[in-house]
Amino acid sequence: MIEKYITEMRTLTGKIDRPVRIMEVCGTHTMAAFRTGLRSMLPGGVSLLSGPGCPVCVTPDTYLDQAIALAGFPGIVVTTFGDMMRVPGSESSLERARALGSDVRIVYSPADALGAARAEPSRHFVFLGVGFETTTPTVAWALKEAKRRGVRNFSVMCGHKTIPAAMNALLSGGEVHIDGFMCPGHVSVVIGSQAYEPLCRQQRIPCVVTGFEAADMALGICMILRQIVSNRHEVEIEYSRTVTKQGNEAAQLACDEVFVRSDSEWRGLGVIPGTGLQIREDFAEHDTLRIHPEKIDAVLARQVRKAPSSCRCGDVLRGILSPPDCPLFGIRCTPVDPIGPCMVSSEGTCSAYFKYGCRQHY
Amino acid sequence: MMMSDGAGRKDVVLLAHGGGGLMTRKLIEEVILGELENPILKRMDDAACISIAETELAMTTDSYVIDPVFFPGGDIGYLAVCGTVNDLAMQGAEPRFLSLALIIEEGFRIDDLKRIIGSVGKAARSSGVSIVTGDTKVIERSRRYGGPDAALSAMAGGQAGGEWRAGEPGIFLNTTGIGARLAGVDVSVTNAKPGDVIIITGTMGDHGMAIMNTREGLKLSSDLASDVQPLWSLIKPVLDAVPDIHCMRDPTRGGVAAAVCDIARSSGVCIRLSEKSLPVKPEVLGSCSILGLDPLNVANEGKAILVCAEKDLVVVLEILRAHPAGRESCAIGKVIDAPGGMVLLETTAGGERIVDVPTGEDLPRIC
Numbered sequence: 001m002i003e004k005y006i007t008e009m010r011t012l013t014g015k016i017d018r019p020v021r022i023m024e025v026c027g028t029h030t031m032a033a034f035r036t037g038l039r040s041m042l043p044g045g046v047s048l049l050s051g052p053g054c055p056v057c058v059t060p061d062t063y064l065d066q067a068i069a070l071a072g073f074p075g076i077v078v079t080t081f082g083d084m085m086r087v088p089g090s091e092s093s094l095e096r097a098r099a100l101g102s103d104v105r106i107v108y109s110p111a112d113a114l115g116a117a118r119a120e121p122s123r124h125f126v127f128l129g130v131g132f133e134t135t136t137p138t139v140a141w142a143l144k145e146a147k148r149r150g151v152r153n154f155s156v157m158c159g160h161k162t163i164p165a166a167m168n169a170l171l172s173g174g175e176v177h178i179d180g181f182m183c184p185g186h187v188s189v190v191i192g193s194q195a196y197e198p199l200c201r202q203q204r205i206p207c208v209v210t211g212f213e214a215a216d217m218a219l220g221i222c223m224i225l226r227q228i229v230s231n232r233h234e235v236e237i238e239y240s241r242t243v244t245k246q247g248n249e250a251a252q253l254a255c256d257e258v259f260v261r262s263d264s265e266w267r268g269l270g271v272i273p274g275t276g277l278q279i280r281e282d283f284a285e286h287d288t289l290r291i292h293p294e295k296i297d298a299v300l301a302r303q304v305r306k307a308p309s310s311c312r313c314g315d316v317l318r319g320i321l322s323p324p325d326c327p328l329f330g331i332r333c334t335p336v337d338p339i340g341p342c343m344v345s346s347e348g349t350c351s352a353y354f355k356y357g358c359r360q361h362y
Numbered sequence: 363m364m365m366s367d368g369a370g371r372k373d374v375v376l377l378a379h380g381g382g383g384l385m386t387r388k389l390i391e392e393v394i395l396g397e398l399e400n401p402i403l404k405r406m407d408d409a410a411c412i413s414i415a416e417t418e419l420a421m422t423t424d425s426y427v428i429d430p431v432f433f434p435g436g437d438i439g440y441l442a443v444c445g446t447v448n449d450l451a452m453q454g455a456e457p458r459f460l461s462l463a464l465i466i467e468e469g470f471r472i473d474d475l476k477r478i479i480g481s482v483g484k485a486a487r488s489s490g491v492s493i494v495t496g497d498t499k500v501i502e503r504s505r506r507y508g509g510p511d512a513a514l515s516a517m518a519g520g521q522a523g524g525e526w527r528a529g530e531p532g533i534f535l536n537t538t539g540i541g542a543r544l545a546g547v548d549v550s551v552t553n554a555k556p557g558d559v560i561i562i563t564g565t566m567g568d569h570g571m572a573i574m575n576t577r578e579g580l581k582l583s584s585d586l587a588s589d590v591q592p593l594w595s596l597i598k599p600v601l602d603a604v605p606d607i608h609c610m611r612d613p614t615r616g617g618v619a620a621a622v623c624d625i626a627r628s629s630g631v632c633i634r635l636s637e638k639s640l641p642v643k644p645e646v647l648g649s650c651s652i653l654g655l656d657p658l659n660v661a662n663e664g665k666a667i668l669v670c671a672e673k674d675l676v677v678v679l680e681i682l683r684a685h686p687a688g689r690e691s692c693a694i695g696k697v698i699d700a701p702g703g704m705v706l707l708e709t710t711a712g713g714e715r716i717v718d719v720p721t722g723e724d725l726p727r728i729c
Contacts, residue, residue, distance in 0.1 A: 002711045035715060036713060036715075037708070037714045037715045038711060040715065108580070108653075214709070354718075355716070356716055
């Protein structure tokens with residue numbers, strides 16, 4: 001099945017007079033492209049570039065430092081998705097904080113964190129809200145439940161970010177040359193393919209919403225190449241079995257009720273306007289940053305900032321540096337001893353390259 | 363029942379049970395000896411006097427700290443015998459004698475202890491080993507301090523003290539095993555050669571996913587159960603018929619990936635596995651996919667990896683498949699002629715990628 005798409009890719013790239021660079025934005029696409037072996041099958045004229053779609057990778061140092069600081073208080077339990085545990089903050093990590101006695105717990109969903117808070121009313125449960133639009137509806141639900149049930153000892157430390165505006169910012173920066181976007185599959189289940197239309201029109205770039213099986217990604221690449229060959233730029237859906245143009249309107253409504261857009265700092269990319277989410281005033285009593293500002297500030301003020309390291313995660317996330325070309329890659333920065341989140345996170349670009357194929361230059 | 367003093371103290375293990383006096387003796391006699399009885403153990407000497415005719419021996423030890431202690435398909439007691447017996451089997455050694463050490467937190471229910479010892483006895487009998495010596499210790503209930511670095515807390519003007527909470531009482535086991543190596547058998551991980559085939563004796567990832575499902579309360583509705591079982595009776599006939607098996611390894615923590623990577627690295631060879639050939643139950647694939655885990659990295663407790671010359675493949679598979687524990691045995695890859703130390707996977711899609719040893723904990727992903 002994949003063979004026929006690979007053959008088509010060869011034919012199409014033969015008609016294009018330059019190498020084609022397709023950015024796959026989503027961390028799961030990065031991993032899937034390696035894990036399925038698709039990368040090893042792509043013809044020479046097309047290459048896949050990994051973008052900033054790894055929510056852990058783009059979470060800045062300060063967020064981690066705040067979470068670690070909060071975990072240090074006896075009355076606070078920090079609950080988090082698993083892949084945040086090993087990410088290095090400026091001095092420590094959640095994993096290390098747990099080993100030293102802080103109560104940090106891995107949960108599979110914010111509903112678990114809310115349940116834990118209800119079971120232990122004497123302690124305050126903070127949930128680290130990190131993730132893109134795939135994740136935000138479940139966090140919105142948890143906040144609405146917390147308010148409805150009056151669960152006073154539960155709050156979310158909101159670090160959520162949104163994808164389409166970030167994609168635009170990448171292109172507007174001018175540094176990166178991208179010929180097409182492989183748009184994230186599951187984010188699009190929520191926001192719908194319509195979310196990419198402004199970007200597609202403004203930047204005149206093909207956008208194809210793609211699934212995660214090898215056949216999905218292979219077909220997605222063909223659809224982008226077909227657009228390039230016929231000089232089109234459109235938003236198309238490859239992942240039609242789950243993605244629609246409008247997306248999940250109930251989920252979007254729940255998010256609108258709880259969150260409001262804000263500016264957001266992306267590790268390596270700086271502050272990008274309108275790409276973050278903040279918890280609305282209505283839900284202020286479940287907003288960690290509003291409840292505990294003095295705790296966080298007091299501790300952070302005393303922390304000595306390390307001198308900036310030679311970490312190039314920012315350039316990797318912008319797609320201007322390939323992991324094997326980073327001087328630290330595989331030498332000083334490895335999964336066992338990571339310097340930046342791109343190597344730690346299970347969806348990080350560098351982690352994928354290291355784990356699956358850097359040694360054969362896929 | 364067993365203690366002569368006080369009602370309400372008879373149902374849990376107490377610190378006094380570890381004191382070495384009357385209560386210790388009663389615990390051993392009433393809970394342990396009946397299940398594990400053999401002439402050597404019964405003597406309760408300081409050391410067991412054993413004799414083994416063979417002079418080439420294998421010895422191994424393992425500690426068992428699994429949580430939860432009871433899980434679908436087995437418990438810590440069954441695991442403690444099988445794990446050690448299988449390490450001996452993987453070395454081509456017939457398991458003969460085991461020691462059993464218990465470290466029990468006070469408050470652990472006696473009924474649970476009986477159940478665990480019952481499993482130990484059952485596993486020992488089906489493996490043909492005698493448990494000839496042991497030890498029992500009781501420790502204070504562990505406490506979790508819900509607090510920080512005291513200095514950090516003080517700096518921030520927080521409370522100096524934290525909150526002590528008692529954890530659920532646990533139990534830890536250690537077993538050390540001695541076995542007699544079969545003559546003419548050398549199954550070191552350094553022996554793999556180009557042209558050899560890689561065999562697995564059954565489906566991957568059953569144990570790890572059963573544990574994760576139970577421990578994390580995931581309530582994935584399925585029949586996920588640990589595959590824990592003793593392997594000597596599966597392996598011995600193979601070694602009798604084909605003494606020239608090159609390597610054996612059981613893919614426990616780190617899964618098949620870790621075991622095969624060990625072989626590749628230690629033998630200095632390149633191994634190519636075929637994703638299509640990897641036997642995985644649909645429910646294991648499904649739960650891995652939900653949690654973002656790779657079945658290649660998930661622990662097994664009742665499977666073996668064998669490496670043998672291609673000419674022996676048919677015979678080995680026939681013998682394995684004749685045993686209930688080996689019905690789904692199959693070839694999953696080959697040792698190829700390429701720069702050594704790596705493991706490659708030919709993917710179902712037709713591409714290729716590298717298989718690597720996982721770093722540490724496999725952490726479930728955000729999205």
